[in-house]
Amino acid sequence: MFRFFSVDDHIIEPADVWTSRVPAKYRDVAPHVVEEGDRQFWEFEDQRITTMGTNAVVGKPPDEWSVEPISFDDMRRACYDPVLRAADLRSQGIFASVNFPTLPRFGGALFAGFKDKVLAHHCVRAWNDFLIDEWCAADPDMFVPMVIVQLWDPELAAEEIQRCIEKGAKAVCFVENTTPLGLPSLHDESHWDPIFGLCEEAELPVCMHIGSSGSSSVPDPKTPMIVTFASVAFAGAALASINMMMSPVPRRFPNIKLVWSEGGIGWVPAAMERADRQYARHLWSHASNDLMPSEVCRRNMWFCMIEEPVGIKYRHDFEIDHILWESDYPHADTPFPNTQENASEVFAGVPQDEIDLITHRNAEQLFHHQLVGPQPAGTSAG
Amino acid sequence: MFRFFSVDDHIIEPADVWTSRVPAKYRDVAPHVVEEGDRQFWEFEDQRITTMGTNAVVGKPPDEWSVEPISFDDMRRACYDPVLRAADLRSQGIFASVNFPTLPRFGGALFAGFKDKVLAHHCVRAWNDFLIDEWCAADPDMFVPMVIVQLWDPELAAEEIQRCIEKGAKAVCFVENTTPLGLPSLHDESHWDPIFGLCEEAELPVCMHIGSSGSSSVPDPKTPMIVTFASVAFAGAALASINMMMSPVPRRFPNIKLVWSEGGIGWVPAAMERADRQYARHLWSHASNDLMPSEVCRRNMWFCMIEEPVGIKYRHDFEIDHILWESDYPHADTPFPNTQENASEVFAGVPQDEIDLITHRNAEQLFHHQLVGPQPAGTSAG
Numbered sequence: 001m002f003r004f005f006s007v008d009d010h011i012i013e014p015a016d017v018w019t020s021r022v023p024a025k026y027r028d029v030a031p032h033v034v035e036e037g038d039r040q041f042w043e044f045e046d047q048r049i050t051t052m053g054t055n056a057v058v059g060k061p062p063d064e065w066s067v068e069p070i071s072f073d074d075m076r077r078a079c080y081d082p083v084l085r086a087a088d089l090r091s092q093g094i095f096a097s098v099n100f101p102t103l104p105r106f107g108g109a110l111f112a113g114f115k116d117k118v119l120a121h122h123c124v125r126a127w128n129d130f131l132i133d134e135w136c137a138a139d140p141d142m143f144v145p146m147v148i149v150q151l152w153d154p155e156l157a158a159e160e161i162q163r164c165i166e167k168g169a170k171a172v173c174f175v176e177n178t179t180p181l182g183l184p185s186l187h188d189e190s191h192w193d194p195i196f197g198l199c200e201e202a203e204l205p206v207c208m209h210i211g212s213s214g215s216s217s218v219p220d221p222k223t224p225m226i227v228t229f230a231s232v233a234f235a236g237a238a239l240a241s242i243n244m245m246m247s248p249v250p251r252r253f254p255n256i257k258l259v260w261s262e263g264g265i266g267w268v269p270a271a272m273e274r275a276d277r278q279y280a281r282h283l284w285s286h287a288s289n290d291l292m293p294s295e296v297c298r299r300n301m302w303f304c305m306i307e308e309p310v311g312i313k314y315r316h317d318f319e320i321d322h323i324l325w326e327s328d329y330p331h332a333d334t335p336f337p338n339t340q341e342n343a344s345e346v347f348a349g350v351p352q353d354e355i356d357l358i359t360h361r362n363a364e365q366l367f368h369h370q371l372v373g374p375q376p377a378g379t380s381a382g
Numbered sequence: 383m384f385r386f387f388s389v390d391d392h393i394i395e396p397a398d399v400w401t402s403r404v405p406a407k408y409r410d411v412a413p414h415v416v417e418e419g420d421r422q423f424w425e426f427e428d429q430r431i432t433t434m435g436t437n438a439v440v441g442k443p444p445d446e447w448s449v450e451p452i453s454f455d456d457m458r459r460a461c462y463d464p465v466l467r468a469a470d471l472r473s474q475g476i477f478a479s480v481n482f483p484t485l486p487r488f489g490g491a492l493f494a495g496f497k498d499k500v501l502a503h504h505c506v507r508a509w510n511d512f513l514i515d516e517w518c519a520a521d522p523d524m525f526v527p528m529v530i531v532q533l534w535d536p537e538l539a540a541e542e543i544q545r546c547i548e549k550g551a552k553a554v555c556f557v558e559n560t561t562p563l564g565l566p567s568l569h570d571e572s573h574w575d576p577i578f579g580l581c582e583e584a585e586l587p588v589c590m591h592i593g594s595s596g597s598s599s600v601p602d603p604k605t606p607m608i609v610t611f612a613s614v615a616f617a618g619a620a621l622a623s624i625n626m627m628m629s630p631v632p633r634r635f636p637n638i639k640l641v642w643s644e645g646g647i648g649w650v651p652a653a654m655e656r657a658d659r660q661y662a663r664h665l666w667s668h669a670s671n672d673l674m675p676s677e678v679c680r681r682n683m684w685f686c687m688i689e690e691p692v693g694i695k696y697r698h699d700f701e702i703d704h705i706l707w708e709s710d711y712p713h714a715d716t717p718f719p720n721t722q723e724n725a726s727e728v729f730a731g732v733p734q735d736e737i738d739l740i741t742h743r744n745a746e747q748l749f750h751h752q753l754v755g756p757q758p759a760g761t762s763a764g
Contacts (some may be wrong), residue, residue, distance in 0.1 A: 065666045177601040187604035219559040219595065219621045222569035223628050226667040231657040231675065232624050235617035238649075239601045242614050246605050266652025267620075273692045274646055275613040281714055282609040284447045293613065310655045310699065317692065332663055 002343045002355070005096040005363035005371055006089070007304055008209065008261040008326030011135060012053040012079040013103050013127070015072070018044075021126035026119050030126070031103055040071040042103055044123075045114060053079055053102055055226075058088075058330030065332060067226060079330045082138035089142060092339035094327055095373030096363065098144045098171060099135070100209050100261070101127060107175030107212030108148030112183065117152060124150050124160060132167045141372040146171035146207060149195060151183055158194035165202055170367050171259075172199050176208045176240035180215035186247040196253045205257040205302070205366050210237055230333070237263025238271050241301060245275060245293040250300040257366060258301045262326060262333070265303040266310040269317035272297050298322065302366060305358075306333055307346045315354070323358045324366070384725045384737070387478040387745035387753055388471070389686055390591065390643040390708030393517060394435040394461040395485050395509070397454070400426075403508035408501050412508070413485055422453040424485055426505075427496060435461055435484055437608075440470075440712030447714060449608060461712045464520035471524060474721035476709055477755030478745070480526045480553060481517070482591050482643070483509060489557030489594030490530030494565065499534060506532050506542060514549045523754040528553035528589060531577060533565055540576035547584055552749050553641075554581050558590045558622035562597035568629040578635045587639040587684070587748050592618055612715070619645025620653050623683060627657060627675040632682040639748060640683045644708060644715070647685040648693035650700045654679050680704065684748060687740075688715050689728045697736070705740045706748070 018030040031044040033052075042049040051068040052075070059076040069075045078084035089097055104110045104127055114120035128147045136143035147164040149157035149172060161172055172195070175181060184191045199206050210233040217236040218229050237260045250256055275293035291299075297318075304324045305311050315323060328334045335342040347355050360371050400412040413426040415434075424431040433450040434457070441458040451457045460466035471479055486492045486509055496502035510529040518525035529546040531539035531554060543554055554577070557563060566573045581588050592615040599618040600611050619642045632638055657675035673681075679700075686706045687693050697705060710716045717724040729737050742753050 062663065062666050065664070179602050179604075185602050185604035187602060213601065217599075217617075217621055218625070220561050220567050220569060220625050220629075222561075222567035223625050224664075224667055227660045227664040228625060228628050230660040230664065231628070231653075232621050234653065234656055235599075235620040235624075238617040238620075239599055239614050242617075243600070243602045243605050243610060246610050246613070247602075264652060264656055266655065267649040270646060270648025270690070270692045270696075271613075271616065273648065273690065274616055277689070278609045278612040281444065282447070282606075282612065284444050285606055285608040307659070308652070308655065310652045313699075314652075314696070317695075 001374070002093050002340055002347070002359050003371060003373060004092070004094040004325055004327065004339070005360035006094050006327035006329070007098045007207070007259065007324045007363050007367070009097045009099045009329045010056070010102055010331060011099045011131070012056050012075060012330070013101070013130070014080045017130045018123055018126045021129055022119070022122040026122055029116070029119055030123055038071060045116065045119070049103065055332055056330045057332050058334055058336055076330060082135045082143065085329070086139040086142040088336065089327070089329065090373070092327070092336055094339065095142065095371045096144055096360070096369055097142055097327070098146050098207065098367065099131070100146070100173060101148055104148055105212065106209035108173050109151055109175050109181050109212065109214055112151040112181060120152070121150055121156065124148055128160065128164050128169075132164065132169065136168070144171065144367050144369045145169045146173050148173045151175065151181070154192055154194040158198045161195070161198050161204070165204070169204065170369055171205045171207055174206045174208050175212045175214070176210065176236065177213040177215070177243065180213045186244060186249055189248050192249065193252065196249050196256055200253040200256045203257070203368065205259050207259040207261055208240065209261040210263055213240065233262060234264040234267055238267060241297070242271060242275055242293065245296045250296045251290060254299070256300055259304065259324065259366070260301065261304050262306070262328060263303060264308055264311055265305045265318060265323055266308055266314055268297070268303055269314055302362070307335060307342055309346055312346060312350060315358070320354055321357055321362050324363050325359050383756070384475050384722055384729070384741050385753055385755055386474070386476040386707055386709065386721065387742035388476050388709035388711070389480045389589070389641065389706045389745050389749070391479045391481045391711045392438070392484055392713060393481045393513070394438050394457060394712065395483070395512070396462045399512045400505055400508045403511055404501070404504040408504055411498070411501055412505055420453060427498065427501070431485065437714055438484075438712045439714050440716055440718055458712060464517045464525065467711070468521040468524040470718065471709070471711065472755070474709070474718055476721065477524065477753045478526055478742070478751055479524055479709070480528050480589065480749065481513070482528070482555060483530055486530055487594065488591035490555050491533055491557050491563050491594065491596055494533040494563060502534070503532055503538065506530055510542065510546050510551075514546065514551065518550070526553065526749050526751045527551045528555050530555045533557065533563070536574055536576040540580045543577070543580050543586070547586070551586065552751055553587045553589055556588045556590050557594045557596070558592065558618065559595040559597075559625065562595045568626060568631055571630050574631065575634065578631050578638055582635040582638045585639070585750065587641050589641040589643055590622065591643040592645055595622065615644060616646040616649055620649060623679070624653060624657055624675065627678045632678045633672060636681070638682055641686065641706065641748070642683065643686050644688070644710060645685060646690055646693055647687045647700060647705055648690055648696055650679070650685055651696055684744070689717060689724055691728055694728060694732060697740070702736055703739055703744050706745050707741050
């Protein structure tokens, strides 16, 4: 049996995440659920979100899939119930799970767009408190706390990360790119230092999910959007990770740990080679002649895969201990309920020690969280 | 000795390409060269271009490179002289060369932005006449005519392609993506039919160069632009080629031949696998359940590389007869003047028949143009 540590799942937030936690005066403008007929919506400030859980399709037959579950009743309860979630995951052999937000968007950037930044600050804290005190507390062996931050204020973000570390936070959720969101550049020498500096010091991996830039990479608005978006998302991760390789971040913080979620791994060797070649040829165009992009990539970056035989085939052209596994529950990419069977095909022929690294040991080390779950038959605990 | 067919080089247009060919009344508004001090500029309509030849750096030491040669005298003459160009190429073992335009942009899209579309039409024809009658005519064994088209009018474009076929055209230059240029979508069922239909019928490959979309994929404006652009360009080719895989074009024209220039090859196997997986999972979101993206890719697409050991290593995970070689003269990526030496490293350990396919035989077949040049020692002509 495979024993999995999933570094990428998704919480669908219950209705009271914010209303039960923000100060009373903000309850009407913080995210709350309203109903119209059989539909439910999230409302906040002067906005309304028309889906309760983007692509939360787990457990439905594919011909009923859509991007827009219209109410909580339209979803499998394990989307928003941590006890049921943990049961679903364990049934697959998944014994640890890192979760991204949904309403706050995959990088937590929603609140950076709020007009009222005090409200936004309370909303960030409310999500983190919900995550740690409610979601992860429901099953501390299973759930690994990854917190969101005040992207518009790195000093405030560092304070929030520190507050959450004291409550058990093990990772920080960030955005693939900053400038498409109207935030300062990663190339602004010291702007982001408070976040990356603290994450380096506290050994918290910084996780960036595909589609968290606030801009789509899809080059044609008339393409079949879902399938094209999901297909090209690796290119978005490539753009973001290469931009990061060229940036001051890994040079200022040589021990920073950067995780690119749902971007796949099979393209990474070709990308490193190309970036190195260009970096060496175009020294005239950039100031630094220190680390090659591939050195940054191999030292500071982790890439993730769900079911990717090609990526597995090429695993030794990247770093075998920088490859992570993800379940993507409850999105369309999740192998649930066939995780074990599918993995048998994906990992066919791979030595057990390498399977263990990819499925859980790399993540255990990176997130400082040990799997608690049945040991493989015929082995002792270890 | 390696014998090369380069499917991607660049013409720097001489000053009189348009002024000597457009009707007299257009000479002042068609592209023409003006001088100010020691600088030269291209002017047309009400615009001025501040570089005479983007990144035309061949023959200069890297510490003198820039994106902006400021005059013809600032460039190696072989940039704009076909006789000298052919000599440079032959010195490298390159015996055939397909060339992209420079001032009209890599996809010929400059003229689609002209206010006066009659002028634009004359400018397209002038470039094609220059290409065929002057550039390629200077060395018909070496130069393979690839023409640009009236992107704003597919019917007119088809007429132009037909006109050029009669003059010897062997390929058509197109753009990676259409919508970022304000042109109709590739997913508009029949809009582009006149171009792709004629190219299929006449067996003309359609070549799309990185950076020809009119929009950059670079996600951060403060990144070291040249090195990041060149590094991430494969992601741009991935976005465009996957969009094309999902489009009606290869379904309406099953024999269309699509060439992605300077995008590299090493990422293609991972991209095909991901696209297939998403296409199969998300049948609910798109109408068609016919060809998988990888089937389109393996049947209709060719990918190109300059020096890419990783791509060579993965060559059998794509199609060995759909990989092409490029020299990228006179840009910074060109291996000139070390083409043979560098190729010895890139192709180390590859069987000779596969080297022959990649370096020239695939291109000979695709472009219907046979290499004329010295045969390898110890072999008969063949």
